[in-house]
Amino acid sequence: MRLVNGQPTDHLNLTDRTIQFGDGVFRTLQVQDGRVPFWSRHHAKLAADCAALGIACPSEEVLLADLHRLGVENAVVKIIVSRGESARGYAVPADILPTRMVLAAPLPAYPSALRDEGVVIRVCDTCASWQPALAGIKHLNRLENVLARREWSDPAIFEGLLLDRDGLVVEGVFSNVLILRGGQVLTPTLAASGVAGVMRGIVMELFAEKGYTVIPSDFLLAELLEAEQVWLCNSLFGLLPVRMLGERNWQILPLNGALQQTLADRCCQESLSLR
Amino acid sequence: MRLVNGQPTDHLNLTDRTIQFGDGVFRTLQVQDGRVPFWSRHHAKLAADCAALGIACPSEEVLLADLHRLGVENAVVKIIVSRGESARGYAVPADILPTRMVLAAPLPAYPSALRDEGVVIRVCDTCASWQPALAGIKHLNRLENVLARREWSDPAIFEGLLLDRDGLVVEGVFSNVLILRGGQVLTPTLAASGVAGVMRGIVMELFAEKGYTVIPSDFLLAELLEAEQVWLCNSLFGLLPVRMLGERNWQILPLNGALQQTLADRCCQESLSLR
Numbered sequence: 001m002r003l004v005n006g007q008p009t010d011h012l013n014l015t016d017r018t019i020q021f022g023d024g025v026f027r028t029l030q031v032q033d034g035r036v037p038f039w040s041r042h043h044a045k046l047a048a049d050c051a052a053l054g055i056a057c058p059s060e061e062v063l064l065a066d067l068h069r070l071g072v073e074n075a076v077v078k079i080i081v082s083r084g085e086s087a088r089g090y091a092v093p094a095d096i097l098p099t100r101m102v103l104a105a106p107l108p109a110y111p112s113a114l115r116d117e118g119v120v121i122r123v124c125d126t127c128a129s130w131q132p133a134l135a136g137i138k139h140l141n142r143l144e145n146v147l148a149r150r151e152w153s154d155p156a157i158f159e160g161l162l163l164d165r166d167g168l169v170v171e172g173v174f175s176n177v178l179i180l181r182g183g184q185v186l187t188p189t190l191a192a193s194g195v196a197g198v199m200r201g202i203v204m205e206l207f208a209e210k211g212y213t214v215i216p217s218d219f220l221l222a223e224l225l226e227a228e229q230v231w232l233c234n235s236l237f238g239l240l241p242v243r244m245l246g247e248r249n250w251q252i253l254p255l256n257g258a259l260q261q262t263l264a265d266r267c268c269q270e271s272l273s274l275r
Numbered sequence: 276m277r278l279v280n281g282q283p284t285d286h287l288n289l290t291d292r293t294i295q296f297g298d299g300v301f302r303t304l305q306v307q308d309g310r311v312p313f314w315s316r317h318h319a320k321l322a323a324d325c326a327a328l329g330i331a332c333p334s335e336e337v338l339l340a341d342l343h344r345l346g347v348e349n350a351v352v353k354i355i356v357s358r359g360e361s362a363r364g365y366a367v368p369a370d371i372l373p374t375r376m377v378l379a380a381p382l383p384a385y386p387s388a389l390r391d392e393g394v395v396i397r398v399c400d401t402c403a404s405w406q407p408a409l410a411g412i413k414h415l416n417r418l419e420n421v422l423a424r425r426e427w428s429d430p431a432i433f434e435g436l437l438l439d440r441d442g443l444v445v446e447g448v449f450s451n452v453l454i455l456r457g458g459q460v461l462t463p464t465l466a467a468s469g470v471a472g473v474m475r476g477i478v479m480e481l482f483a484e485k486g487y488t489v490i491p492s493d494f495l496l497a498e499l500l501e502a503e504q505v506w507l508c509n510s511l512f513g514l515l516p517v518r519m520l521g522e523r524n525w526q527i528l529p530l531n532g533a534l535q536q537t538l539a540d541r542c543c544q545e546s547l548s549l550r
Binding site for chain 2: 020022092141142146149
């Protein structure tokens with residue numbers, strides 16, 4: 001089921017600027033048993049990303065009406081907000097109206113073993129771009145993620161890390177990264193590259209609640225390899241520890257289990273019912 | 276008139292990866308009196324850009340059939356090649372088929388005074404991103420061009436320059452840049468940013484034929500300001516000298532007139548008739 005500006009359709013006008021330029025932003029979120037975890041945070045991030053690019057963001061009411069119309073109980077929902085339609089050329093007409101797309105897809109299965117035993121990751125050859133004007137924003141210019149994801153086909157590899165031009169860790173292809181090191185939790189600043197996901201913010205709060213100092217701070221791959229634990233997070237799989245990267249193996253710390261429980265609780269508490 | 280995979284339509288499937296990720300490349304070219312200037316070069320560049328991203332490029336025959344079907348005598352034609360349609364997620368299915376879009380728009384008017392007297396340009400605050408994996412390719416991730424173009428609305432300003440993180444000149448929002456300095460012609464290398472346009476290659480040849488040494492070489496804005504002449508080029512307006520940037524004014528050199536004549540001749544010689 002797919003909606004464009006609230007109407008069921010499988011098509012988009014060819015004059016839409018997402019097709020021409022990737023001129024828009026998006027959100028990927030879950031619907032679980034008719035509830036949307038962290039809905040308010042997702043809308044706040046969508047609004048912030050739209051504001052950063054000068055795109056008019058649909059209101060919470062409008063998007064919730066779309067989610068109701070979509071009528072899914074369990075699904076991945078992708079919300080895309082385009083700057084709108086325009087004639088040829090980069091210039092934006094003054095009266096442009098945003099296009100909103102709401103698309104449902106099946107929920108992928110993430111076995112609980114991934115949360116308990118961790119995942120295997122690799123380092124991508126594709127670098128994260130340097131572009132402070134777009135850093136942090138979940139925009140539709142995602143070619144570097146596509147290229148990075150094309151680097152491996154081994155299903156045993158869960159995720160690939162992107163480094164920036166200086167060798168600093170930025171993110172995974174579809175996740176954010178946090179490391180525990182010397183009793184502190186570090187996560188890349190995303191000041192010049194990458195996407196600052198909603199789950200990253202939630203997980204930073206969880207660590208802080210457990211008494212850890214959480215610092216947005218850039219680190220090299222070598223520093224990640226020396227970490228006591230590495231985690232990935234996104235809005236679909238939540239939080240996953242890393243058990244292997246190349247020759248480096250990690251034991252999964254008891255802290256991971258405590259975080260998983262707290263995240264599951266938070267997910268229930270902070271979800272919105274669509275019923 | 277618009278075609279998707281050869282069929283007249285105004286719509287694209289929502290599962291197309293141009294919408295999701297900007298996962299494709301494009302060409303903007305002219306049809307003038309039923310002829311396409313530099314067609315072979317445009318197709319060669321489209322094929323090279325597709326190859327760089329691992330996208331299957333439609334053959335010259337297929338695209339020429341589309342251009343015939345389009346049936347335009349005078350138009351701007353945009354050819355978009357998408358990696359194709361896929362389910363949610365960055366991973367690319369092995370059996371994916373490219374989507375080709377061929378879109379016609381009215382030819383914009385470029386008064387001959389622009390070629391003879393030059394244009395006024397500015398410097399954008401938006402920087403060009405650093406991303407060697409995408410540099411040179413005319414791909415669909417064009418948000419930075421959109422943001423740069425939003426910086427000015429004064430119609431007296433023809434174009435804006437993008438600098439990279441080190442202050443080196445990369446390109447204009449919709450054009451390439453060449454400068455004449457100390458008897459040499461320099462144009463940015465585009466090794467880590469920007470688009471290497473078809474007209475850039477043609478203009479480099481023209482300068483070489485006139486006896487100038489043409490060097491792909493990066494230069495700072497200060498060096499551009501010291502140039503004897505600055506030109507912009509793209510496939511729609513051809514070659515335009517710059518007459519003003521901020522406080523700096525340039526006299527248009529006689530060389531410009533000679534280049535314009537040679538380019539007009541070349542454009543006739545190297546064009547393909549659609550009739």
